Amino acid sequence: MKSLPKGVKVSPSGDAESLNELSQGFATAITAGLMxxxxxxxxxxxxxxxxxxxxxxxxxxxxxxxxxxxxxxxQLTTPVWIGILMLMGIVTKNAIMLVEFxxxxxxxxxxxxxxxxxxxxxxxxPIVMTxxxxxxGIDAERTGLRRRRRIPLxxxxxxHRRPGVLDRVVAGISCRRCS
Numbered sequence: 001m002k003s004l005p006k007g008v009k010v011s012p013s014g015d016a017e018s019l020n021e022l023s024q025g026f027a028t029a030i031t032a033g034l035m036x037x038x039x040x041x042x043x044x045x046x047x048x049x050x051x052x053x054x055x056x057x058x059x060x061x062x063x064x065x066x067x068x069x070x071x072x073x074x075q076l077t078t079p080v081w082i083g084i085l086m087l088m089g090i091v092t093k094n095a096i097m098l099v100e101f102x103x104x105x106x107x108x109x110x111x112x113x114x115x116x117x118x119x120x121x122x123x124x125x126p127i128v129m130t131x132x133x134x135x136x137g138i139d140a141e142r143t144g145l146r147r148r149r150r151i152p153l154x155x156x157x158x159x160h161r162r163p164g165v166l167d168r169v170v171a172g173i174s175c176r177r178c179s
Contacts, residue, residue: 019076026081030088034058037092050103054095061091090134094127 004010012020034055041051065084074080101123105115 022078022081023076026085029085033085033088041096045099045103050099054092054099057091057095058088061087090131094131097127098123 011017038051038055041054042048045051062084065080065087068074069076069080098119102112102115102119105118106112110118
């Protein structure tokens with residue numbers, strides 16, 4: 001932008017202002033959520049190592065959502081932020097299942113590497129099954145297959161926004177499964 005006269009400044013307004021406020025709120029929500037999740041996990045596991053291990057799985061899921069945004073050419077909107085929050089919760093749940101199973105195996109006397117491999121093999125099926133079931137349900141809603149039955153959430157006010165949320169969740173889960 002060229003030089004503006006003294007006393008004139010450019011400030012965001014409209015959609016840009018809303019996006020700035022949303023981004024700040026999202027960052028606050030993510031930070032508070034991560035701190036609370038970490039505190040609860042530390043209390044449950046009784047150590048700091050396992051919660052950190054669980055929380056390190058989150059960047060992979062967010063990476064999938066960002067790649068999906070780039071590939072589809074969509075913007076960061078409120079539904080997308082909500083979808084990313086949902087995705088982070090799902091990924092955290094899956095990571096807790098894996099880590100808890102590995103910790104229990106270690107307590108039973110298995111070596112650490114053996115316990116990790118065993119947890120991955122034994123917990124993979126339930127995690128994949130719940131992920132596929134959830135993704136199929138989201139995909140039906142995302143593609144509008146359920147709209148024929150006049151479900152208020154799909155047809156009501158704001159129903160056109162739902163695909164942004166659902167696309168990010170499905171893309172992030174898919175990326176997390178591939179990693």
